[in-house]
Amino acid sequence: MVLIDYDDGKKILDKYKIKSVPSRYVRNVEDAIAFADSLKGKEMAMKVISKNPEALHKAKKGLVVLNLKEKEDIIKAWKNLESKAKQFMPYKIQAQEMVRGIEIIAGGRIDPQFGKIVVIGLGGIYVEVLKDFQIGICPVEAKNASMMIDMLKSKQILLNSIKKEDLVRLIINVSRMMVENDISELDLNPMIIHDGKIEAVDIRIIK
Numbered sequence: 369m370v371l372i373d374y375d376d377g378k379k380i381l382d383k384y385k386i387k388s389v390p391s392r393y394v395r396n397v398e399d400a401i402a403f404a405d406s407l408k409g410k411e412m413a414m415k416v417i418s419k420n421p422e423a424l425h426k427a428k429k430g431l432v433v434l435n436l437k438e439k440e441d442i443i444k445a446w447k448n449l450e451s452k453a454k455q456f457m458p459y460k461i462q463a464q465e466m467v468r469g470i471e472i473i474a475g476g477r478i479d480p481q482f483g484k485i486v487v488i489g490l491g492g493i494y495v496e497v498l499k500d501f502q503i504g505i506c507p508v509e510a511k512n513a514s515m516m517i518d519m520l521k522s523k524q525i526l527l528n529s530i531k532k533e534d535l536v537r538l539i540i541n542v543s544r545m546m547v548e549n550d551i552s553e554l555d556l557n558p559m560i561i562h563d564g565k566i567e568a569v570d571i572r573i574i575k
Contacts, residue, residue, distance in 0.1 A: 374417055380545065392463050393417075393461070400461070414432070422456065473501065488516055490520065507547050510540060513536040531564075554572070
């Protein structure tokens with residue numbers, strides 16, 4: 369199994385009209401500052417990207433820094449990330465626009481019994497504690513995607529911030545992505561609902 373690089377994963381998402389937040393690999397602190405400037409006052413996050421399995425849990429390992437805007441804070445965060453990332457070489461550092469909103473999870477995997485499936489649910493404590501998610505067997509069509517949304521306990525939280533047809537379209541596109549590509553595991557966690565749209569923050573694709 370192979371973990372696909374973030375930029376390559378983003379290209380696959382683009383093909384299926386699944387949006388992701390603006391991001392860029394940065395080679396040095398000057399690159400990071402330039403990216404922050406391009407956001408025109410919006411906050412930035414920086415994270416370490418490595419294929420080392422131990423680096424997947426970024427927050428626990430201190431491999432992500434949030435709420436960056438000022439030059440001094442970016443320089444400090446860069447030094448901190450470089451120091452902690454040495455044990456996960458080779459690695460890259462990614463700068464990403466920070467967005468705030470409602471977290472959801474979307475993804476897919478290969479089930480031993482049903483084959484390729486997709487998953488949708490509210491993120492954060494809702495998926496971890498309340499197990500509020502729904503599963504659909506690929507290929508998922510509009511009717512089944514709509515039923516998956518209706519069966520979520522958190523349905524109204526989502527629909528207060530996004531149109532149902534947008535969630536249906538997301539589920540269908542994730543299903544198509546799973547069916548039409550050699551993907552064994554897809555994890556878009558989190559995706560953020562904000563300003564009437566849904567964007568992926570983390571992209572994890574395993575072929």
